[in-house]
Amino acid sequence: MAQIELDKIQRIFQLGDSEVHALQDVSLRIEAGEYVSVMGPSGSGKSTLLNLLGLLDRPNDGTYRLEGRDVTTLGPDDQARVRRERIGFVFQSFHLVPRLTAEENIALPLLLAGIAPAERKTRVAQALSDFGLGTRGDHRPDQLSGGQRQRVAIARATIMQPAMLLADEPTGNLDRATGEDVTALLETLNGRGVTLIVVTHDPHMGERAHRRIRMEDGRIQSDTQR
Amino acid sequence: MMRSRDILAFATRAATATPLRTALMMLAMAIGVAAVVLLTALGDGARRYVVREFSALGSSLIIVLPGRTETGGLGAGSFVTNTPRDLTVDDAAALQRSGLITRVAPLVVGNSEIAYGGRLREVVVVGSSTAFAEIRNFTTAQGRFLPEEDWRRGSAVAVIGATLDKELFGTEPALGKMIRVGDRRYRVIGVLAASGSGLGMNADELVIVPVAAAQALFNASSLFRIFAEARNRDAVPAAKDQILDILKARHDGEEDVTLITQDAVLGTFDRILGALTLAVAGIAAISLAVAGILVMNVMLVAVTQRTSEIGLLKALGATGRAIRLMFLTEAALLSIAGALAGLLLGHLGAWGLRLAFPVLPAYPPDWAILAGLGTAIVTGVLFGVMPARHAATLDPVDALAKR
Ligand SMILES: Nc1ncnc2c1ncn2[C@@H]1O[C@H](COP(=O)(O)OP(=O)(O)O)[C@@H](O)[C@H]1O
Ligand SMILES: [Mg+2]
Numbered sequence: 001m002a003q004i005e006l007d008k009i010q011r012i013f014q015l016g017d018s019e020v021h022a023l024q025d026v027s028l029r030i031e032a033g034e035y036v037s038v039m040g041p042s043g044s045g046k047s048t049l050l051n052l053l054g055l056l057d058r059p060n061d062g063t064y065r066l067e068g069r070d071v072t073t074l075g076p077d078d079q080a081r082v083r084r085e086r087i088g089f090v091f092q093s094f095h096l097v098p099r100l101t102a103e104e105n106i107a108l109p110l111l112l113a114g115i116a117p118a119e120r121k122t123r124v125a126q127a128l129s130d131f132g133l134g135t136r137g138d139h140r141p142d143q144l145s146g147g148q149r150q151r152v153a154i155a156r157a158t159i160m161q162p163a164m165l166l167a168d169e170p171t172g173n174l175d176r177a178t179g180e181d182v183t184a185l186l187e188t189l190n191g192r193g194v195t196l197i198v199v200t201h202d203p204h205m206g207e208r209a210h211r212r213i214r215m216e217d218g219r220i221q222s223d224t225q226r
Numbered sequence: 227m228m229r230s231r232d233i234l235a236f237a238t239r240a241a242t243a244t245p246l247r248t249a250l251m252m253l254a255m256a257i258g259v260a261a262v263v264l265l266t267a268l269g270d271g272a273r274r275y276v277v278r279e280f281s282a283l284g285s286s287l288i289i290v291l292p293g294r295t296e297t298g299g300l301g302a303g304s305f306v307t308n309t310p311r312d313l314t315v316d317d318a319a320a321l322q323r324s325g326l327i328t329r330v331a332p333l334v335v336g337n338s339e340i341a342y343g344g345r346l347r348e349v350v351v352v353g354s355s356t357a358f359a360e361i362r363n364f365t366t367a368q369g370r371f372l373p374e375e376d377w378r379r380g381s382a383v384a385v386i387g388a389t390l391d392k393e394l395f396g397t398e399p400a401l402g403k404m405i406r407v408g409d410r411r412y413r414v415i416g417v418l419a420a421s422g423s424g425l426g427m428n429a430d431e432l433v434i435v436p437v438a439a440a441q442a443l444f445n446a447s448s449l450f451r452i453f454a455e456a457r458n459r460d461a462v463p464a465a466k467d468q469i470l471d472i473l474k475a476r477h478d479g480e481e482d483v484t485l486i487t488q489d490a491v492l493g494t495f496d497r498i499l500g501a502l503t504l505a506v507a508g509i510a511a512i513s514l515a516v517a518g519i520l521v522m523n524v525m526l527v528a529v530t531q532r533t534s535e536i537g538l539l540k541a542l543g544a545t546g547r548a549i550r551l552m553f554l555t556e557a558a559l560l561s562i563a564g565a566l567a568g569l570l571l572g573h574l575g576a577w578g579l580r581l582a583f584p585v586l587p588a589y590p591p592d593w594a595i596l597a598g599l600g601t602a603i604v605t606g607v608l609f610g611v612m613p614a615r616h617a618a619t620l621d622p623v624d625a626l627a628k629r
Pocket of ligand 1: 013014021022040045046048049
């Protein structure tokens with residue numbers, strides 16, 4: 001049993017009268033601990049695929065088994081629990097809550113999971129030092145650089161120790177050097193056993209993954225293992 | 227499951243993160259609640275004022291008026307009468323025979339002028355008897371009230387109100403002095419204690435003389451009214467029947483008098499002013515409804531602005547229930563704070579009213595406070611949560627995409 005098993009996934013968007021087939025017949029198996037990059041032209045369905053994997057969106061057809069369990073038929077509350085406990089998501093535009101400090105942003109998943117304040121404190125402090133944000137805990141997002149923001153977002157995505165980390169163009173809003181740092185950070189996390197799936201435009205970054213999936217027109221065009 | 231303290235802290239942070247929006251919403255709430263509190267304080271203050279003034283008359287009082295009316299209360303056509311027989315001093319004396327009646331005071335009222343030592347002024351003259359003091363709860367500051375004597379032979383004595391005493395005599399002692407009222411002279415035997423009230427006639431500006439003296443002064447043989455006091459409040463209905471029987475027998479079997487009891491008068495005023503207070507509360511409630519709609523709009527904007535935040539929270543594993551609870555708490559916090567601020571504002575206003583008009587007991591009634599607070603909080607929470615309910619059901623990806 002693979003960690004992720006997609007079987008004939010369809011995702012169709014209704015745009016006025018026309019239908020957009022964002023994903024067509026996508027079947028895919030990903031083992032726990034893999035490092036996968038998803039590349040392809042804009043509009044080829046990369047984000048749609050990642051959103052489905054992260055349970056942020058639902059397919060029109062097909063099944064998605066996560067760790068052996070069919071998650072497409074789960075109710076909203078069970079899906080929320082899976083997102084909370086098994087999945088970490090990193091967005092291109094960071095998606096930090098602007099009024100909250102770095103610490104508070106990182107603590108959000110712990111808060112939603114109802115974890116006690118004392119444990120939250122130690123875990124967030126650990127994460128801050130792990131991600132090189134030691135002195136930035138009480139800064140709000142607008143007081144942080146782009147790289148720091150993305151590190152806060154990654155810290156938040158991993159604070160619940162999820163089984164997989166999904167990143168949609170995590171370096172898209174960063175300069176090259178900062179992007180390298182963030183990529184290295186994600187790879188370190190993968191090295192500790194977390195499944196890492198990265199959508200990227202950057203061929204250089206895509207090359208670094210052990211497994212590279214290429215998408216076109218909502219289909220998987222190639223899937224190469226190194 | 228999220229901890230309630232975390233929900234509260236999160237909602238507080240969210241509310242204080244947008245001070246302008248929060249202030250606007252609280253202001254709308256506060257004005258609505260303050261309007262309810264203040265306006266009902268005004269209405270109820272007027273009602274209490276009237277009730278208190280009437281209560282000064284005593285609750286077992288029966289007032290006998292010449293002439294018959296249909297209702298006996300203060301309804302429409304209350305004082306339309308058909309050429310009645312006059313009430314006389316003998317009528318009043320006859321009422322004393324009733325075992326249910328403890329005190330009777332005949333009453334003659336007229337305008338005249340009063341003079342002492344070159345000082346002259348207009349005055350209301352009341353002709354009555356000893357019992358008048360007890361019936362009206364008058365106390366004398368100096369001297370004594372009218373003496374017990376035959377009502378048909380009034381001695382030339384007078385009791386004056388506190389204001390008259392000050393205006394005519396100043397610091398000079400009034401007792402024993404001779405005053406002139408109209409074309410007659412009276413010796414002052416008493417000065418009333420200052421009361422400052424007395425519905426219709428201000429006791430401080432009255433001169434009270436024996437009933438026969440007043441009849442002679444005004445050259446009249448009839449009475450304006452008879453005040454009769456029943457043994458106690460419960461005896462009032464039976465006493466009314468007896469009064470009617472006695473006067474009917476004396477007036478050739480015709481029932482040509484009207485009896486007014488305090489309960490009837492009070493009841494009428496109470497109803498009128500109570501209705502007024504309700505109407506005023508209704509007007510104030512409209513401002514609360516407007517506040518509620520404002521809250522809804524403000525929260526709608528807040529939820530729309532924060533839809534992507536809702537999406538993020540869902541992506542991080544928040545359940546729809548947790549999201550609804552967060553917004554519910556935020557709306558409740560804002561509504562409660564606004565309502566309490568309004569309560570404070572309303573009480574301040576009522577306090578100001580009482581300072582400006584000391585005779586008006588302008589306290590907001592409890593029901594108005596409860597209704598005001600309740601309406602504010604319920605509309606605030608309801609209108610605040612409705613937009614969040616929708617956002618909580620969105621798929622995270624749809625919510626996240628909204629900017
Ligand atoms: N919410 C949506 N409504 C309508 N069409 C959408 C929506 N999301 C994505 N699409 C369409 O689906 C296709 C795939 O989009 P996406 O997965 O975002 O592509 P990529 O991330 O590879 O650039 C595109 O044609 C896009 O226009
Ligand atoms: Mg994309």
